[in-house]
Amino acid sequence: MLDIKFIRENPEVVKASQVKRKAEVDLVDEVIALDEERRTLILDVETKKAERNSVSKEIGHSKDPQERQQKIAAMRELGDLIDSLDKRLKVVETELKDKLSAIPNIPDEDVPLGESDKDNVVLRTVGEQKQFDFEPKPHWELGPDLGILDFEAGVKISGSRFYVLKGAGARLQRALITWMLDLHLKQGYYEFYPPWMVKEEVMYGAGELPQFADNLYRDHLEDFWWVPTAEVPLTGIYMNEIIDEKDLPLNLMSYTACFRREKMSAGKDVRGMKRGHQFDKVEMYKYCLPQNAEIELDKMVADAEATCAGLGLTYRVLKQCTGDLGFKAHKTYDLEVWAPGAQEWLEVSSCSNVGEFQARRSNIKYRPEEGGALRFVNTLNGSGLGLPRTFIAVLENNQQADGSVVVPEVLRPYMGNLEVIRP
RNA sequence: GGAGGGAUGGCCGAGCGGCUCAAGGCGCCUGUCUUGAAAACAGGUAUAGGGAAACCUAUCGUGGGUUCGAAUCCCACUUCCUCCGCCA
Numbered sequence: 223m224l225d226i227k228f229i230r231e232n233p234e235v236v237k238a239s240q241v242k243r244k245a246e247v248d249l250v251d252e253v254i255a256l257d258e259e260r261r262t263l264i265l266d267v268e269t270k271k272a273e274r275n276s277v278s279k280e281i282g283h284s285k286d287p288q289e290r291q292q293k294i295a296a297m298r299e300l301g302d303l304i305d306s307l308d309k310r311l312k313v314v315e316t317e318l319k320d321k322l323s324a325i326p327n328i329p330d331e332d333v334p335l336g337e338s339d340k341d342n343v344v345l346r347t348v349g350e351q352k353q354f355d356f357e358p359k360p361h362w363e364l365g366p367d368l369g370i371l372d373f374e375a376g377v378k379i380s381g382s383r384f385y386v387l388k389g390a391g392a393r394l395q396r397a398l399i400t401w402m403l404d405l406h407l408k409q410g411y412y413e414f415y416p417p418w419m420v421k422e423e424v425m426y427g428a429g430e431l432p433q434f435a436d437n438l439y440r441d442h443l444e445d446f447w448w449v450p451t452a453e454v455p456l457t458g459i460y461m462n463e464i465i466d467e468k469d470l471p472l473n474l475m476s477y478t479a480c481f482r483r484e485k486m487s488a489g490k491d492v493r494g495m496k497r498g499h500q501f502d503k504v505e506m507y508k509y510c511l512p513q514n515a516e517i518e519l520d521k522m523v524a525d526a527e528a529t530c531a532g533l534g535l536t537y538r539v540l541k542q543c544t545g546d547l548g549f550k551a552h553k554t555y556d557l558e559v560w561a562p563g564a565q566e567w568l569e570v571s572s573c574s575n576v577g578e579f580q581a582r583r584s585n586i587k588y589r590p591e592e593g594g595a596l597r598f599v600n601t602l603n604g605s606g607l608g609l610p611r612t613f614i615a616v617l618e619n620n621q622q623a624d625g626s627v628v629v630p631e632v633l634r635p636y637m638g639n640l641e642v643i644r645p
Numbered sequence: 646g647g648a649g650g651g652a653u654g655g656c657c658g659a660g661c662g663g664c665u666c667a668a669g670g671c672g673c674c675u676g677u678c679u680u681g682a683a684a685a686c687a688g689g690u691a692u693a694g695g696g697a698a699a700c701c702u703a704u705c706g707u708g709g710g711u712u713c714g715a716a717u718c719c720c721a722c723u724u725c726c727u728c729c730g731c732c733a
Contacts, residue, residue, distance in 0.1 A: 260695095261694095261695065261696095264694070264695050264696095264702080265695060265696075265701095267702085268694090268695065268696095268701060268702040268703085269701075269702090271701085271702060271703085272700095272701055272702070274713075274714080275666085275701095275702090275714080277713075277714095278663075278713055278714040279663070279714080281663080281713055281714070282663035282664085282713095282714075283663080283664090290713090293713070294712095294713040294714095295713080296713080297713040297714080298712090298713060300713085301712090301713070301714090464655090464692095596692080
């Protein structure tokens with residue numbers, strides 16, 4: 223959510239942002255008009271409330287019964303008027319909030335212009351695309367051949383876009399999760415294990431609702447929404463809280479499963495385990511001062527890169543263009559790893575600075591050390607990393623001619639020193 | 646799932662229809678005193694919105710209602726605690 227004052231004072235900036243994002247430009251004028259009406263109503267209704275309060279006090283002190291009755295009658299009438307104005311105000315405020323919530327974050331000036339993810343800018347590529355002296359298999363062949371990945375079983379019990387990891391496969395995934403968490407622990411992140419279902423207001427606060435309701439799973443009897451990312455509960459934990467400036471930045475991390483309907487990508491990436499309805503992810507998250515957001519984002523990208531590098535994966539860092547930039551994001555870097563079997567770059571991390579967009583929705587502020595008014599914190603989130611795609615890359619990059627897969631050295635201690643996964 | 650009791654400012658806690666738009670205490674900040682500190686004393690100390698400002702309005706778990714007027718009365722919900730039941 224953007225600051226209504228900012229929109230009021232800089233309508234052209236917001237409109238330009240809407241154009242860049244191919245979002246609705248008229249929304250800006252609608253919001254400004256509603257804000258105007260809202261403020262006029264507030265002025266009116268509050269003047270009347272002030273009058274009612276003072277006259278009511280007079281009634282309490284008044285001894286003359288006739289004067290009392292007269293004033294009570296007048297205030298009854300004024301009260302009715304206040305009621306109707308309050309009702310109108312509420313309608314206007316709800317509408318304003320709805321429209322305001324529908325405006326995406328303003329991209330950083332540094333974000334390149336572009337239409338789609340094809341226009342994202344590659345900043346650097348680390349490592350070489352591995353060459354094989356045999357035809358490398360894609361993971362959807364490699365995994366089943368090794369007996370560690372079972373698509374049929376997933377479909378049987380849950381339907382399409384589900385799979386089952388078995389034996390060394392299940393163990394490899396668990397090793398990846400634990401190793402990643404341990405790595406981020408060394409990088410200075412504090413671990414949380416949050417609920418995987420949250421209330422609607424938390425989904426709203428994190429910027430998922432109402433925009434992305436289509437992509438979320440929910441319980442149909444109670445107010446439970448399955449998290450699409452740990453970013454959601456990690457934002458919710460500090461909802462309505464005030465953080466002391468000296469405690470910033472807060473570097474948090476969490477492992478959760480993530481649940482997404484993937485309606486938008488129906489028919490896309492159906493093969494293999496690249497895009498499922500349920501996937502695991504280790505997430506990094508930061509609360510920081512606005513002036514430090516940029517540098518904290520750089521650190522987070524470096525921390526995610528260290529994860530790819532630690533596994534010996536070839537990866538590249540991209541800067542998202544305006545056409546690909548998420549609704550909430552002010553600026554985003556993507557990390558992609560090379561999958562030699564599937565012959566494609568796989569997005570394993572997306573590190574974003576969302577500015578105060580989520581903090582405003584979730585009401586998360588900090589108390590400045592020099593005093594003065596409370597201010598909204600900035601929040602950052604980044605995967606470190608998404609599990610299935612990392613799993614794919616590990617499998618495909620470390621395969622050998624005989625169909626076995628060498629376990630990356632850093633993971634061996636987490637797998638009972640297993641060196642090679644064989645059929 | 647059943648029964649009962651709570652939810653008040655950074656924290657503790659009083660209030661139970663107008664004299665409290667929140668007493669008192671703790672903590673914190675400033676000042677006096679002091680070489681400095683402590684103590685003592687004095688003053689200050691919530692958030693949001695509107696307004697050029699003076700100032701006004703809202704907020705006592707949340708949402709409704711009664712009333713000229715609600716922290717206070719009524720209804721619903723949320724949540725915490727105690728006990729019982731069930732349970733990994």
